[in-house]
Amino acid sequence: xxxxxxxxxxxxxxxxxxxxxxxxxxxxxxxxxxxxxxxxxxxxxxxxxxxxxxxxxxxxxxxxxxxxxxxxxxxxxxxxxxxxxxxxxxxxxxxxxxxxxxxxxxxxxxxxxxxxxxxxxxxxxxxxxxxxxxxxxxxxxxxxxxxxxxxxxxxxxxxxxxxxxxxxxxxxxxxxxxxxxxxxxxxxxxxxxxxxxxxxxxxxxxxxxxxxxxxxxxxxxxxxxxxxxxxxxxxxxxxxxxxxxxxxxxxxxxxxxxxxxxxxxxxxxxxxxxxxxxxxxxxxxxxxxxxxxxxxxxxxxxxxxxxxxxxxxxxxxxxxxxxxxxxxxxxxxxxxxxxxxxxxxxxxxxxxxxxxxxxxxxxxxxxxxxxxxxxxxxxxxxxxx
Numbered sequence: 001x002x003x004x005x006x007x008x009x010x011x012x013x014x015x016x017x018x019x020x021x022x023x024x025x026x027x028x029x030x031x032x033x034x035x036x037x038x039x040x041x042x043x044x045x046x047x048x049x050x051x052x053x054x055x056x057x058x059x060x061x062x063x064x065x066x067x068x069x070x071x072x073x074x075x076x077x078x079x080x081x082x083x084x085x086x087x088x089x090x091x092x093x094x095x096x097x098x099x100x101x102x103x104x105x106x107x108x109x110x111x112x113x114x115x116x117x118x119x120x121x122x123x124x125x126x127x128x129x130x131x132x133x134x135x136x137x138x139x140x141x142x143x144x145x146x147x148x149x150x151x152x153x154x155x156x157x158x159x160x161x162x163x164x165x166x167x168x169x170x171x172x173x174x175x176x177x178x179x180x181x182x183x184x185x186x187x188x189x190x191x192x193x194x195x196x197x198x199x200x201x202x203x204x205x206x207x208x209x210x211x212x213x214x215x216x217x218x219x220x221x222x223x224x225x226x227x228x229x230x231x232x233x234x235x236x237x238x239x240x241x242x243x244x245x246x247x248x249x250x251x252x253x254x255x256x257x258x259x260x261x262x263x264x265x266x267x268x269x270x271x272x273x274x275x276x277x278x279x280x281x282x283x284x285x286x287x288x289x290x291x292x293x294x295x296x297x298x299x300x301x302x303x304x305x306x307x308x309x310x311x312x313x314x315x316x317x318x319x320x321x322x323x324x325x326x327x328x329x330x331x332x333x334x335x336x337x338x339x340x341x342x343x344x345x346x347x348x349x350x351x352x353x354x355x356x357x358x359x360x361x362x363x364x365x366x367x368x369x370x371x372x373x374x375x376x377x378x379x380x381x382x383x384x385x
Contacts, residue, residue, distance in 0.1 A: 021056040022048055022056065024379060024380050025380060028379070028380050032046055032060065032353075036355065039366050040247060043062045043063050043065075043232060043356045044060040044071065044356065045075060045269050046058050046352065048350065048352075050347060050348055051347075057073065057269065059073070063233065064232070071356075074217075074230045075269075076230045077266070077337055078232075078234065078332075079263075079337070081263050081332040081333065081334070083263050084186050084262055086209055087201075087316070088186075088316030090189075091128065091193060092289060094196055094197070102129040102132070103128070103129060105127060106131060107126070110188055112166060113126065116171060121175075128192065129176075130176050131182075131189050133316070134179050135179055135180070135302055136182065136185055140182055140183060142258070156257050156258045157257035157258060158258060159258060162187065187261055201261050208288070210271075212287045215267070215271045217230075217270070218266065218267040220260045221255070221260065223252065223253055231252045233252050234252075234358075237361045238361055239361040247357070263332065277350075280348040280350055297317050300313065300319050309329060309330060316330075318330055320342065320378075322378050322382070325382050328342065335358075337354065337356055338370065339352075342378055347384050351381050
């Protein structure tokens with residue numbers, strides 16, 4: 001069970017008692033706030049946990065600036081590509097139940113993929129393992145048409161739209177030969193899950209991942225009415241024609257369309273903490289995924305590139321080494337939201353953070369700052385060894 005000893009502050013927000021906060025926490029939260037302020041982040045939240053227990057959490061800024069609504073423990077963020085860890089574990093559940101093999105050819109389930117051009121061989125050579133390890137050769141973006149036209153959707157909304165584009169795509173390298181991050185690969189995985197189980201992807205996740213773990217405030221797509229007041233708005237920092245920076249509110253809800261399996265999870269940090277606690281061996285983990293299966297997923301398959309959230313990739317999870325310590329994690333970035341989580345498997349300590357603002361005006365500088373705050377968070381959980 002997740003637990004948090006907390007005391008109210010003068011502002012009315014709950015804060016963890018000092019005895020629970022790990023060493024280095026106060027210095028980290030100062031750095032966290034300084035990064036958020038310097039990067040023009042409107043609102044953010046971060047927590048650390050160990051062995052399934054939240055040790056400390058910290059909130060910054062506003063969930064909705066115009067309404068004066070501050071970020072608190074209930075604030076719901078969008079987690080982007082961290083959703084891929086749900087999809088990957090769902091696929092591995094079916095493997096463990098002998099419903100599929102990682103070496104199954106993807107075209108066995110999705111013959112439509114034979115329409116993709118493969119100058120290196122046959123599309124029948126692409127396997128489920130390649131989808132999970134980002135090594136199938138598919139492109140990164142799902143929807144390549146982003147010229148800013150008002151009629152363009154945020155993402156494709158139907159499977160047949162994606163299928164209609166397949167004859168005009170090709171794999172970028174021989175499948176299984178190297179790493180290249182791909183969002184569509186996880187849509188294909190979800191489609192396989194649906195075909196094998198008869199459940200829509202979202203229903204499968206609710207029944208097989210969230211319900212066993214007591215995850216109750218998570219959802220895909222539009223925000224349910226009873227959670228609407230907890231949903232964070234999201235923002236972009238943009239540069240106008242006069243060279244001035246301006247923050248633009250994107251609206252609380254947006255339609256991720258068919259991309260839900262690769263980036264559609266909405267949740268407060270507490271729900272994500274339950275998921276990360278499961279991954280690190282906390283309550284309910286054996287019900288959802290076997291420890292041996294996670295060890296397999298965390299085994300490096302390919303060296304990554306400089307844009308990846310780790311030095312290597314396993315089966316969807318990224319492996320990051322810092323000063324001889326191995327961390328497992330993932331990042332997320334969709335609309336104005338950014339997020340990350342990393343686990344130290346040796347101690348079951350983890351750090352989880354979400355931000356509701358993307359800095360498009362100073363993109364390179366922002367990306368470097370994001371990496372630095374991740375490293376600072378890793379330092380906090382590494383200090384618990």
